[in-house]
Amino acid sequence: MNLDHTILTLILLTPLVGAVVLALIPERAGSKLHAIGALVVTLVTLGLTLHLPAHFNYAAAPRSFQFEVNCPWIASPAIRFHLGVDGLSTWLVVLTGFLAPIGVLASWNAVKERTKLFYTLFLLQQVAMLGVFLALDLFLYYGFWELSLVPMTLLIATFGRTENRRKAAIKFFLYAFIPSAILLVALLWLYAKTGTFDLPALQALAAQHAISANPTALWLCSLAFLVAFAVKVPIFPLHGWLSDAVQEAPTAAVMVLAGKLGLYSILRFSFGIFPEQSRHIAPLLIALGAIGIAYGALLALVQTDLKKLAAFSTLSHVSFIVLGIFTFTTLGLDGGVFQILNESLVGAALFVLLGLLYERYGTYDVRDYGGLATKHPWMVTMFVITSLAAVGLPMLNGFVGEFLILSGAMQSVFCHHVLWTVIGTTGVIFGAAYMLWMIQRIFYGNLGLRSEEVSGWDLTAREHIELWPLAILFLVMGLASPIWIKAIDTYGVQTANRPIASEAQNGSFVDPALAAAALDKPAPPVNKGARY
């Protein structure tokens, strides 16, 4: 089909053209023109991204990228405009497309002035994120990766909530930019050694151990990659920017702030180009992941600021994914990728809901709330559904991801992995505690100070449109997870098994028998999720 060759370029171009057009339309006070324009653009983009899973070739998926575009861009150094998706990125692209209209709707009333700037930056952010997921040329990827910092920084600096916004924006940018500068050194070193920026070519070279004979240099290079990505995730001790940025960023921006970009980059580039180094460092990352789960959950428990609470819960959730993917088992990887989708959706719903509360009552301090359940029956329903999805109630999506991750981790042949997993699991309990406690404090009990003074209204039609798709997805993803896992699994199986051949000779890093078992029946736990 003709569209197959142009679809990825179209997906990238639509928001870019939209941003340029929006920037050219003059702004009139009180006009919703830019918001409507952004909504149309994001909906068209979403429609385009849906083409990917609809025409995904599952048979060819494990071996090759699909919908590829590959043409030369710059002759020297050899940089190509190379886009493509596989089981890993397909659903992430759709996710990005899906969250964008919700972000626009969430900003509909929240952003009242300078709408032109806001929606232009929002669409540019969209371009950068889609570019990160689509690029298969390391250089092109790096371009989008760096570009993704700029609109976000400006969104935080311009539309931040408090006087602290400028500091938060600069902190966010510096945290991400400095490791990225070192990442550029690593990229250039790779190019100097191999003469290519092409990801499939580099993966092939890595499989043959042909990148460099110098193990120290390879190690340093892989660390440069990992640290740059880990900051963006963020992985436990590198999370310093998160809470400030989350507090300041407007809802539409905070929805895409953490998680998927960094995690995707680890899965694609760290695991792809440095399979052995990633496996060797996995125990450390698993430990950091487990610490992150518990640390984030404990900090979330004691927050009185709702946005800070959400920030630390985000840290806890992404750490869970880190724990899953670094087990290097098919289950762990599948669950990790699936959980990236869940985490983004649940996080989005949570931040949208918090934004709605803020629009009504003008505060994020949980002590000002209380007893809202009678005033907002619909809102409390949504809050409860979101929280249950977040804590992993069976039948909702969070359960499937967490189950896969934990079973993957338990499968691991190392007993310290299991130990860390047990520590991590406590995070799930704390997670349930702070989420439910939050709901209790906002919606039940006596009327809070603030909620007594202000007469808030329940969900409007627009807000229903924002939240229902998310709520329905929680349920569908919980019941029919194979729709998603089927594509993700093509990536998971391939990554879990890839370097086993070389490792088995060296005396087994991952038990081949276990891995083979996982290969045979990747589905059962999924069905289990569906059976509830």
Add this chain to the structure above:
Amino acid sequence: MSNNLLALLPEIILTLTGVLVMLAEPMIAPGKSRKPLGWLAILGTLASGFAAFYQLQIVNPGRPITAFYSTIQVDAFSIFFHLLIASIVLVTLLASLDYFEGPVTHAGEYFALVCFGATGMMFMTSSVELLMVFIGLEISSISTYILAGFRKGQATASEASLKYFLLGSFATAFFLYGIALCFGATGSTSIGDIAAKLGTTSTPLLALLAIAMVVIGLGFKVSAAPFHVWTPDVYQGAPAPVVGLMSTAPKAAAFAVLLRFLFNAAPAYRGHWIILIEILAVLSMTVGNLGALLQRDVKRLLAYSSIAHAGYLLVAFTSIQQDAVSAACFYTAAYAAMNVGAFLVLTQLSGYDEQARTLDDFTGAALKRPVLSALLGFFLLSLIGIPFTGGFFGKFYAFSGAIHNGHIGLAIIGLANSGVACFYYLRLLAALYTRPVKEDAALLPTRRIAIPAAIALTATAAATLALGIVPNHLLNLVQRAAPVTLPSLTVAPPASALPPTPATEVTP
């Protein structure tokens, strides 16, 4: 003879333009607008640019045009710099056409001096004889000294001019001393001859000293640390469009001379001068970026940033010739586009009387001047080195060359530095886009942008963007320029075939 004329055509056109402007100036009644003079200068610069372009069409790869007893050599390398300097001057003239409606007088001299300065810079890049280079350097420096003090009423302007003059002369003296030592070591001041004899000289210490002196002299001109002390004061005091000009064009010319000298005249001592360049690069990057962190005055901030950029550019010199020349040329062009652009926006944003100076004065500028702020933001992002801007590819080529040639430590220092650098650029960028603490951002004028200035701004922004998205075109030209500097080695024999080189005549 026609060959001689052809070789110097761009310079000759510019000189004539400058003289014409000076002659026409008294004919315009006092109090009348001096704009026609500006347009005359613009036409002359355009013509000179076209002359350079014409030279590019007729010059064959590997067979440069030589003239005036082989003291002038027109090759793709020098033509590249001619075109670059002509573009910078053109943009500056366009942007300063309306500058003289304001408090600054003596518009005629201004336009003439810009033309003369450009002549000197172009002359520097096409000379392959160190004394000729020196003459070009003097022509360009003297006009820039005067231009730096053009806001006559201001104390800072006089300070800028005087400081620039004193330290600049000092630097020129170093350069001249270097030439003298070169002559002592090799018996010649022609780059071809020096290259041939430097490898076999019996006084290597003298040769080393000569190279060091030349590097120091040019280091002053490109404001590389530790020879940078004049930069912040001069940039602060000089009018903003002039700063745009003098932070790019004379630097480009000085870098061209440095490239020619190091790679053509002194390749035998590469192992030695590369250490010197590395030290200068690390110091410039570090001092520039750390210094900029402390600044509240926007022009001073950009002055320190230009010191840092000189450092990044010097990193390119550590590669082998082919890579070094093309990377350095590309960086010079990218840097020129974004830095001139940044200063032009600043001119418009702070007003011709430059009332708005500090970061606080610019806070919330995006509310009042959204387009200008967006442009400044774009140039700042390019200075940071965000992808899809010219600044990114400039850094990219410079650092990838360094890594290719095993200078990984230097690359890491450089890129860590660019991480530090984004802090102060972002502070300015964030200031533009945040709401001012006090609502009266009265210092920022709201006058409309004049059409010539708008053209100039669009041109610089388009150039910065084009270099970031389709760098191929410039890269091709630059790569064509890269090897051409080399043949002057092979061209050297005919040069020395004319027995008494002019150098002997000028020794006293």
